[in-house]
Amino acid sequence: MDDVLKDVLVVELGTMVTAPLAGMMLSDMGARVIKVELPETGDPFRAHGGGRYSPPFVAYNRGKESIQLDLRSPEGLANLSRLLNRADIVLENFRPGVMEKLGLDNDRLRALNPRLIRASITGFGNDGPYRDRPSYDSVPLALSGLSSLMLDPQDPRMSGPTISDNITGMYAAQGILAALLRRTRTGTGGHVEVNMLEAAISFMPDAFAQFSRAGIVSGPETRVRISQAYSLRTQDGLLVTVHVSSVQKFWEGLLNVIGRPDLAQNERFATPAARTQNYSALRQILMDIFATRSREAWVAALAAEGVPGAPVNRVDEVADDPQVRHLGTFARTIHPTMGEVIGIKSPIRLDGTRRDNPPPPPELNADAAAVAAEFGFGS
Template sequence: MHDVLAGQLVLELGTMVTAPLAGMMLSDMGARVIKVELPETGDPFRAHGGGRYSPPFVAYNRGKESVQLDLRSPEGLANLKRLLERADVVLENFRPGVMEKMGLDNATLRALNPRLVRASITGFGQDGPYKDRPSYDSVPLALSGLSSLILDPEDPRMSGPTIADNITGMYAVQGILGALLRRTRDGQGGHVEVNMLEAAISFMPDAFAQYSRAGIVSGPETRVRISQAYTLRAKDGLLVTVHFSSVQKFWEGLLKVINRADLASDERFATPAARTRNYPELRQILMDVFATRNRDEWVTALAAEGVPGAPVNRVDEVADDPQVRHMGTFVRTEHPTMGEVIGIKSPIRLNGQRRDNPPPPPVLNADAEAIAAEFGFQN
């Protein structure tokens, strides 16, 4: 995948997560990505945790060039237009109307560069009653219903990674690739629009199908009951996940692992439907059994019987997992001034290949001189 988009120039006007993630994914596929940053501060994510090279910024910005432009000034806007004239994609996550206020509406962009693909990421779309509202990850999660599948209604505390941010960036990449493919047929760019609310809704089609087809309003346990997925605490206090779905051989293998053949004839658990109905009772039985041996013993025993299961690795354990080490998922690069940077390679391979050594994220304005010379910037 490291050269799929070779020769494509992407201008990233975005900040924080959604647009930077999309820009990074395009870079992983070989595109040249120029990150256009704010005067003085650059992307606000740079300063999270202090300095201008924070972990959140590093997470979403490998493989890019950086240049600062003041888009509120005539000179900065003129320089941006020089970039736009030669770009293939411009990627932005401004609020609706900001590009238009800068004089960069779709008609103007088409006049500058008919082949340009504009990708706009918003919280709630370009119009409608919520269009001007600010949006961060947890807001579309709540509106979409996705939070209702995650939060414990008795103790509703937010937890976990950014979901709406990340999946919105991924949907944006899908739209951009589609627009670039269409351009090969008609030579025209276009306007890709993605919003966080619809991205979050699209992330859980099963919940809406359950409601529309069966009248089931899903909650935090609906999917895991049907899937027969459990997280259990072992004797050493560490966690194990088991997921045997409705596949009979996995259920039979689990009974061998826990030495409870008697459960096969227990009418509460005799069929997948019965196990779904009696999920709390089966969970309690499994919790009691798994408390008798250490985590690694259970993981080994599950693997020996071919039962889907795994240790619940902490973040600091993942890189040492044998399969993760085998795949070479993590990459170490050396930044000339910021030292070693550890990143995650793209999970997408083409013919067994992917970008193995992407450049580390840029320091602020690192490429200004070279970009100015190449594109003939005004001073």
């Protein structure tokens, strides 16, 4: 897998999450990624929590090289042009119009390097009424409707991981790969555009299909009711998730696990449609029963009956899960000055392989001298 994009050069002008994630995904497939950072501070994510090697920066920047260029100066722009002249991809998540202000509009880039692929990530697109608005993760989540599927309107507390940032970076990487494939046929680059709003909307096609086909306006429980998914507290105060869907054998298996075969004859629960309609009542029954045994006991019982279910692992428990250990999901590398760095390997395997030991994220400007000499930077 780490040879797929061998000899592909990516110049990353990104900060924070969206573009850095896309760059990291390309690096995991073997691309060389030179991260161009701001003078003095570098990527703002570096300083989260102090220092210049914060956990958020580490999360999104493995396997890259780092240089600093002042793109407000003629020298910095000239050196960037030297990079772009030989690059395959320039990846940026500036606000619309910034590249043009730098003199790096599509016509200029095409003249500089006809094979160059520009990938632009924005909050809302390069035109339209929201074009110039600032955007962070929670904003497109709200606009897209995705937040409405997660928030309790009576107690709207925001929670959970970064979603729209991450999926936008993933869509950007997909678009870049498509542009690279097209270039093998045409010999020319192009402009990949991805925005956070549409990425968030695309992340939940089922909700829009439910509305357009059935008139159902989805809310926080719509999918879990249809899917018959439950998170239940056990006797030891831990959580278990069960997901029986509409598959009859899973429903029957769950009834065997909880010792309540009589529920199969209860008209409120006899069919998938009835269980969806009476989700809250069934959930309360399951909550009462699951509170009588430990998480470990319930997980073992569900597995024995072949019922889809799992412990709700905390973040500190995931690496020790037997399947995660078997998969070798986490990578441990040693940075020469920052010590041990633990990251997540790419979940994509090709012919059973992936990059097992991706290089750690770079220190700020760590590769300046080598890159300057290679590309003939002026002072």
